[in-house]
Amino acid sequence: MDDRPVLMVSEGELLGHRWTLTNDELLIGRGTDADIVLPERQVSRYHLKIHYRDGRYALEDLDSKNGTFLNGQQVKGTVPLQDGDEIQIALCVRMLFVGSDATVPLSFELPKMDGAGMVLEENKRTVSIRGRELDPPLSLAQFRLLQMLYDADGSVCGRDDIIEAVWPGTGGQGVSEQAIDALVRRLRDRLAELDEHNYIVTVRGHGFRLDNP
Numbered sequence: 001m002d003d004r005p006v007l008m009v010s011e012g013e014l015l016g017h018r019w020t021l022t023n024d025e026l027l028i029g030r031g032t033d034a035d036i037v038l039p040e041r042q043v044s045r046y047h048l049k050i051h052y053r054d055g056r057y058a059l060e061d062l063d064s065k066n067g068t069f070l071n072g073q074q075v076k077g078t079v080p081l082q083d084g085d086e087i088q089i090a091l092c093v094r095m096l097f098v099g100s101d102a103t104v105p106l107s108f109e110l111p112k113m114d115g116a117g118m119v120l121e122e123n124k125r126t127v128s129i130r131g132r133e134l135d136p137p138l139s140l141a142q143f144r145l146l147q148m149l150y151d152a153d154g155s156v157c158g159r160d161d162i163i164e165a166v167w168p169g170t171g172g173q174g175v176s177e178q179a180i181d182a183l184v185r186r187l188r189d190r191l192a193e194l195d196e197h198n199y200i201v202t203v204r205g206h207g208f209r210l211d212n213p
Helices: 140-152 159-166 177-191
Strands: 006-011 018-020 025-029 048-053 056-061 068-070 078-080 085-089 093-098 118-121 126-129 200-203 207-210
Touching (some): 118 140, 140 159, 159 207, 177 200
Antiparallel strands (some): 006 018, 006 093, 025 048, 048 056, 056 078, 118 126, 200 207
């Protein structure tokens, strides 16, 4: 029986794929010469490494553009890995590190219950969370922002993306960082009327993404 740890993709284009860590070093990235190639444009060519040294596994971010996160915390340099750790790559790929002594899950695809999470109806400009509709409805600017984040499906949207979606045709003229922050804050407050979950996550230095459980 193989007692090596396993990496499993729980979110992303390669959902369900798994790799046994048979080598002492594993390179992950978008480049075709990586050991694990992730076909996501937000992933850097050489994004991170997982290596085995001194009897334990560790994760090293390779100065990636969109970052690597371990259990929700951004990785700077090298950090140790433990069984059950969740690795998030550029906020578009999630992996689970399953230690050698643990039981490997059969699947990550969990059924979505009716009424769970957030649902948008663009033609009616309505937002529902867990079956409850937001009333009164969002302003046009708020809905445009939320629609963009919703369509991005967890990917990070930057300032230029927000301006194009919320204030199309302006080229950003007259739109300050304070105006964007205020819009995000108001949208968060409206969503909090239905659910305390923080749906709009700030990714420092990059923008915002939607966390829709």
